[in-house]
Amino acid sequence: MHIAQVRDWSEGPRYITVDDAPAPSDNEIQLRVLATGLHQVVRSRASGQHASSGSLPHNVGIDCVGRDVATGKLYYCSWMKPRFGTFAEVITVPRAVVHLLPDTIDPVAFAGSVNPAMSSWLALTQRTSNLPEKYTVLILGATSASGRIAVHVAKTLGAGKVIGVARDEAALAKMEGLDEYIVQKDPITDTDFSQVVCDVVLDYVYGDLALHVLSTVNIQRPLQYISIGVLSRKEVAIPPGLLRSRDITIRGSGPGAIPMPVVLQEVKKLVPAVTKLDLLEAHSVPLKDIEEAWRDKSLAGKGRLVFIP
Template sequence: MHVAQVTSWGQPPVYTTAPDAPPAGPGQLRLKVVAAAVHRLVQGRATGKHFSATTLPLDPSSDGVGLDEATGNLYYISTFAAPTFADYAVVDRARAIPVPEGADPITVAALCNPVMSSWMALRTRTWDLPAGFSVLIIGATGTSGRAAVAVARAFGAGKVIGVARNEAALKGIAGLDGYVAQKDPPETSDFASIGHVDVVLDYVYGKVTAALLAALKPERQTQYVQIGTVGSEETMALPAQVLRAKMLRMTGSAPGSWTTAELMKEMPDIVKTAAEMERPADVFTKPLSEVEALWGSEDAKRKRMVLIP
């Protein structure tokens, strides 16, 4: 069968052949992969810098949607359940989540990971949030940030604020109660106007995060959850005084900070939520066979590419 694998860290996956996927064993499904998205997580794995990427050759995929050819049913192949840059995937039934009938597999493939990122952060990495809690999303204009707006509402948020560089894009995000456009340098942004928020979901990190935390004015505990580093800043210079002088609880969310069992408990609701969303305008599809040529393109960097084997 055809697969796409990284053979050298930092290089695009190579479209090649591999032995056919074996028949499904007890408690397994053999699924024809119909869609696999190139999430930020997938891009990070291809560089070798993500903690889940350890050996070469590597299929950098993280999840996907597969078809049971015997029944015609679609399943979401959950995170790291099986390589999905391939024609077929053999998946444990417990890690294959039924896709609601009539759902668009491209949308599900594109959005399950973004929805999961904020869902698991709010479910497992925050505690005792007040009714109608407030949420601030750093990186609100990205696919994951936009999904986080809807997820926060589903969890009962009464106020959602977005932070990003692109003010025009911020204005167009449905569900935001307000926004602050990030300036350059970040310290000149109007973060002080935000006042208090109960939760910060951070998809960016680095200088903008340090500036925002320094400017926040918590009236009670603010719970900060680090989720992603789309700005490619893996470190942050945060003055000790910010931690001493403010009611901040800081944590992170990703595989490792929650268990597979915790994730699988939430996956049916995550898949349902993703399936009910509209396909974002920045989602586009390409054949898996073109992955090497497309990998470093501007579209692949700025939009959400979904590969079709």
């Protein structure tokens, strides 16, 4: 069968032939992969820059939508085991890491949506505490894929108000689910957050925007800031006086911040929730074309990139 595999961290994945997937044991299931998403964490792992990258050769992919070879039932699979990858034609995995899906789900759209949704789901369920009822969420980088679906995840998890922040006013205006939006200006310090009162900040940008928000947002009640992504520069200096003068709790949300057993338990709750959300727009590419598509930056404007064996 064919898989995508990295043999040199600097070269990206190759489409190669390997032995067929092993037959499943009683505690395993064999899936014929229908769609597998190219998430940011997948790129990071495939470049050797992620804590879970493991050693070479590296098999690409962490999740997929596939059909049980034996029964034809549709499943979502998520597994970050070293040397395991979902960019393959067939995979054999423990039954504990697969989740049954309605047969009406679009495999491509679902494969492109679950991982982005997981970022905000884990941030809100595992990295916040004692949120009030109908809490308010401020999303930095709201027009990114993860930011878009975070709007709906937050509402699902009890948010009463969601405010989006991004540079693209036209895109913000078209987003469903936002109660308000703020257009990020240049320079960032011209963006006015002084009237914003919120309980949680979900940050997919970081950098100067994060510092400006933490410095100027209207603190009328405790604020919980959660760093999830880095679309801006990676470092910012937070003055100690800021931390002493404002009721702010700063946390990060990612693989190192949340134990894997907890992540697996939350995925069980997340998957059925995502089946009820508006899924992200996704663009499918044959797995055999991965070497070219991996480097094609023009595909980023077509929605989430999903590979189909």
